[in-house]
Each structure stands twice: as C-alpha cells, then as structure tokens.
Amino acid sequence: MAEGRWPSADTEVAVDAAFARARHLSVGDSMVFAGQDGAVPVTVTALWRPQDTAAPAWLGLTDGAGGRDGRVIVSDAVAGAAGDGTAAQWVLTPDAAGVTSAQLTRLRSGFDGVADALSDEPSAAASPFSSSGQGAATVAAMQRSVVALQAVIPVPLAVLAVCSIIALVLLGQLLAGARRVETRLLRSRG
Numbered sequence: 802m803a804e805g806r807w808p809s810a811d812t813e814v815a816v817d818a819a820f821a822r823a824r825h826l827s828v829g830d831s832m833v834f835a836g837q838d839g840a841v842p843v844t845v846t847a848l849w850r851p852q853d854t855a856a857p858a859w860l861g862l863t864d865g866a867g868g869r870d871g872r873v874i875v876s877d878a879v880a881g882a883a884g885d886g887t888a889a890q891w892v893l894t895p896d897a898a899g900v901t902s903a904q905l906t907r908l909r910s911g912f913d914g915v916a917d918a919l920s921d922e923p924s925a926a927a928s929p930f931s932s933s934g935q936g937a938a939t940v941a942a943m944q945r946s947v948v949a950l951q952a953v954i955p956v957p958l959a960v961l962a963v964c965s966i967i968a969l970v971l972l973g974q975l976l977a978g979a980r981r982v983e984t985r986l987l988r989s990r991g
Contacts, residue, residue, distance in 0.1 A: 804828055805847035811878040815847035820871035834875075834883035841882045843875065893936060902947045905940055912937035 805828035
C-alpha cells in the first residue's frame, strides 16, 4: 500500500497509484462509477501499487494511465451496482513446484469444473461466464507425459541390468584368464 487505509465500507475503494496519478486522484477524493440504475459514488481510501504489474493475475490489465480501464479494488456492493461496466476476472495458477503427478487428475477436473461450479450458484445463472486459457489442456498434456515417462523408465533400467550382468560375466572371464597360468602351476605341483 502506498498511501491511506484499505476500504472498510461499501462505498470505499482502493485505487492503483498510477491510475490515481493519471486521473489526479488522492486519498479522500470521490469518484463515480456509471451503474445500470445511475451513478455509484465512492470515496478513495487507499492508493496501492502491485508488486509485479506483468504478473499473470492482471490478465494484461494496465494501470489505466493511458486508457479507460484500471485496477480498482471495490466491495461486492459497488461491483453489483456498477454492473455493466465492471468485469471480474480470476487467474488460477497452480504451484508448479508443489503439484505431483498423483494430483494431476484432480487438478484437471478442477479446471474442467470451474464454469459448472459458478453456474450452480443461483445468482450466477444469469451472468455470462467464460473461461480462457489452456489450464485443462496443459494438465492433460502433463498427464500424457507422465504416462509416457512411466512407460519409458523400465527400458533404461532393463538395459542397465543387462549391461551389469554382461560386465560381471566379462570380469569373471578376465579373472579366470589371469589366474589360468597360476592354476596350472599349482596343479602341476600337486
């Protein structure tokens, strides 16, 4: 947070600092969203800066300095009242370092079931939900790779086992060949 405090009331918002600078807003100023039933006035209580503006969570949304859209944190009440001009987006990013092959099936069903889970809500039935990205396809490709890897792993292990046996046989032959002269001498002496 760059300045102010996080919103605590329905009519308070937190604004991206670059968006505020471009619109000449500061903490305590008022802004108005155009809603379906009229204007929705709000008060700016905080200016904040994202840690990484290029992070996938922003879905390419800019700070609003050069266009119409920007990053503003609002309450559910304001988002509902400002209906048509407000879009809500979520980014699902699994922790790649923490996902195991055993969890891939559950992860894929989660990606496949996101739209259904939202549509099961009574309030969500009237809203247009869409899904973008390649999460489910990526997980499916990962599952195919795991299956292929599981099929291929026994081959190098079998080759290693055969090579080990051959190496032991050759080593035994070398030792026997090196000791052949000594064995003849010992037998001749009785």
